[in-house]
Amino acid sequence: KVKESGKNDCLLYSESWSNSSLERLTLQHEMYRAIQRSEFILHYQPQYDLDSCRMVGVEALVRWNHPLKGIIFPGSFIPLAEESGMIVQIGDWVLEEACRQNKAWQDAGLPPIPVSVNLSIRQFVQNDLATKVSAVLDKTGLDAKYLDLEITESMTMDVGHVSRCILALTELGVGISVDDFGTGYSSFHYLKNFPIDRLKIDRSFVRDIQQDPSDAEIVAAIIAMAHNLNIQVIAEGVETEGQMEFLRKHNCDEMQGYYWSPPVSSDNIEQLLSPSHI
Numbered sequence: 001k002v003k004e005s006g007k008n009d010c011l012l013y014s015e016s017w018s019n020s021s022l023e024r025l026t027l028q029h030e031m032y033r034a035i036q037r038s039e040f041i042l043h044y045q046p047q048y049d050l051d052s053c054r055m056v057g058v059e060a061l062v063r064w065n066h067p068l069k070g071i072i073f074p075g076s077f078i079p080l081a082e083e084s085g086m087i088v089q090i091g092d093w094v095l096e097e098a099c100r101q102n103k104a105w106q107d108a109g110l111p112p113i114p115v116s117v118n119l120s121i122r123q124f125v126q127n128d129l130a131t132k133v134s135a136v137l138d139k140t141g142l143d144a145k146y147l148d149l150e151i152t153e154s155m156t157m158d159v160g161h162v163s164r165c166i167l168a169l170t171e172l173g174v175g176i177s178v179d180d181f182g183t184g185y186s187s188f189h190y191l192k193n194f195p196i197d198r199l200k201i202d203r204s205f206v207r208d209i210q211q212d213p214s215d216a217e218i219v220a221a222i223i224a225m226a227h228n229l230n231i232q233v234i235a236e237g238v239e240t241e242g243q244m245e246f247l248r249k250h251n252c253d254e255m256q257g258y259y260w261s262p263p264v265s266s267d268n269i270e271q272l273l274s275p276s277h278i
């Protein structure tokens with residue numbers, strides 16, 4: 001169990017700064033240069049099997065290591081990156097870096113686990129997403145079964161197009177997860193129309209699982225329904241032992257959250273994966 005390792009990555013960023021349009025422009029300009037200057041970094045949050053408590057995967061989460069402002073969290077720049085379209089370039093970098101790192105862990109002899117990468121719906125708008133993913137797998141040498149792509153729903157998406165994209169991706173052999181399940185407008189639409197491997201129960205449902213009877217019912221029902229559809233379930237934002245026990249009792253497959261570990265550096269993951277740690 002990792003306790004403090006995520007702490008020193010946490011420089012909070014001022015809210016007021018993101019509101020002024022001049023500063024938004026500045027930020028957008030800086031974001032363009034940040035890719036060339038390699039200012040983005042990935043942290044990884046472990047995902048655990050609820051029965052064995054073994055680490056069975058990691059989620060790659062991007063951070064911007066700004067030269068003057070310090071570490072900026074995705075909540076403070078992803079929205080602007082989405083708006084400006086920069087998310088496509090950032091997303092390309094994230095995908096390749098996560099695959100490269102995962103292959104490097106495997107080459108170092110660590111037990112192979114999948115890495116999850118968050119995709120923006122913007123990345124689906126491009127026609128060549130599956131081609132791009134396939135090229136990255138070739139370039140990095142990572143086997144497709146060790147890559148999982150997390151998608152969130154968006155009101156503006158073209159369901160037919162996204163559905164064809166997802167099909168092409170699954171044909172490559174990568175896994176597909178629905179992120180933040182339950183928070184959007186059409187979560188069930190996803191399950192019905194797309195070949196989904198896994199859903200991630202949003203942490204807003206997990207938080208009050210023990211106090212709020214309706215949250216408890218909803219989570220239990222999501223797990224049961226997903227299993228009937230042959231879909232694996234991971235719970236996000238697990239912070240307490242009580243939440244973990246509830247999820248275990250209801251046969252949730254995996255969990256991710258501060259209870260076990262915050263997102264940590266790749267070096268930390270290497271330690272967690274190494275046999276001496278287990």
Ligand code: C2E
Nearest residue numbers: 061062073074094118119120237238239256257258259263
């Ligand atoms: P997400 O994909 O749902 O990722 C989970 C977020 O919840 C992460 O925040 C993680 O640090 C946080 N978290 C994990 N466990 C706990 C917990 O127990 N309690 C609480 N309160 N929070 C927990 P983070 O890293 O700040 O990322 C926020 C969001 O930014 C992500 O939500 C994802 O939507 C987006 N994001 C991050 N990296 C990327 C990326 O490379 N591409 C895209 N398109 N979006 C990204």
Ligand code: MG
Nearest residue numbers: 059118150179
């Ligand atoms: Mg995610």
Ligand code: MG
Nearest residue numbers: 179180200236
């Ligand atoms: Mg999520």
Ligand code: MG
Nearest residue numbers: 180202203236
């Ligand atoms: Mg979330």
